[in-house]
Amino acid sequence: MLINYELLRTLLEAGVAPTFAEAARRRRVTPSAVSHQIKALEAQLGVPLFERVGRNARLLPAGEGLVGALREAFARIDDALAAASDDHREVRGAVRIGGPGPFSRMWLRPRLARLLREHPELVIDVRFDVPSVLARRLLAGDDDLSLLVSAEDTPGIEARPVYIEEFSAVASPAMLGACGRPETARELAEHRFVVFDADLAMHAAWWRASFGKRAPLPPKIACRITSLDEMLALTIAGVGIAVLPNYFIAEAIAAKQVVVVGPRPGKGRRGARNTIHLAWRKGAAQSARFRAVQAALLGEG
Template identity: 50%
Template structure:
């Protein structure tokens, strides 16, 4: 049995006449009558009877209409909500980001985004890069800012920004220990690092001293927090390699100084990506947030 026939029955019951139901649906009254005849044949019961010049629902039709009205209204609400996902920027979206980059990059963009789309509910979660990609793959995030190109085949990404790694030290440290320029001079210093694998230092080192150079650093402290690395460096405890967006204010105020290796041919740059699941449905809110963060 076609649901459309049952919907016609409910429409006629609510409209009060075949003619009004036909007007609301944009068809002729005879088309409505034909659909009701087909439904009567399928059900095996009469649905309307003639009373003078009017067609009146039978008791069976009245009971059907009463039982079907709420389910059809509920279906209509569900369909309308689903359609609005693709027509209107509203509802919840969860965005993941590494805290240091996100705290600088996101604020102005989120302010503009939320002012433009007041029905959007945005949830921002900060995390470590490896976990952000995993959360995106497993559906706990809708979008994620990633510091590397995502490796998982289910993800798509676009570059939204670039960070440049800068070697920095405090003026106090440089007065005490001197300003290094060559590779050997840098190796004579102590370093504040993110981890003992030197994930952040290695790209800078190779850009400064050659692709085959491997840093064998003397480590003063390994701390998996960029703000803590900066604080220890400002305190004069060693040299650190940090992203330009983080140390920019400290360089401007003279709390840190940038170190330029002799003969460095290129800066150490890294692309920041915005990632999403390739098969994610392109809802209006997903497209709006993706567009806002890609500018």
């Protein structure tokens, strides 16, 4: 049976207030409106709820039972509504962030540490994956925010740039000791490469930035492995040359585990780079916790 919510609210007030006039004051309506609403509810139920004697009205057993049930039910509803409102207004609860693992360790981790210290009731759920999966997760609503490359042209996504990553090609000193340091496209093409996947995203971007957009990619691939950590490990082991983000290989270069190869830096030559964006769904509901995390990651908090 479908009963009007307002009629039930009026019944609850009329059942606990000493008079219909007091119930009307609490409901901010006239006493006659309360009387009409009670009669309308009794008609829908087919059950008398009040006994009326002159100007007085007394709850009947059916009315007492219904008022008692409504008191408990509306208390739970009011608590749930207040919790939902507070949850939206207060910086607390979970925000889901997706990002590539190595970049997130470098860029996201220190920002999350500060954010979580400032908001002790905030929970951050971070998930690592490859860019294509991250974009799908964001659009599907599985993540609230994501760190993506080339996100600004993706339908349904809003994005702001947060970082420019640059790439270098590196090889192990042992490999270079045996064959020398390759610099030209022809020299590099003689070597095998360790790449992330068949898309050759970093590999192709670095090659074309170094040798031109029409330069054919080197044909020798030793290994495709979707892990920057494993790419670096295989490069240190002398398996081949790898193109990796500069932030990721800085420690290995300082420790002389790998050496930068390829064209030496020249005046006016721009290296390979990607713009990483913080992205979110267009039109998504933005709670206080979402806005706090978004602002912190955009440097606005």
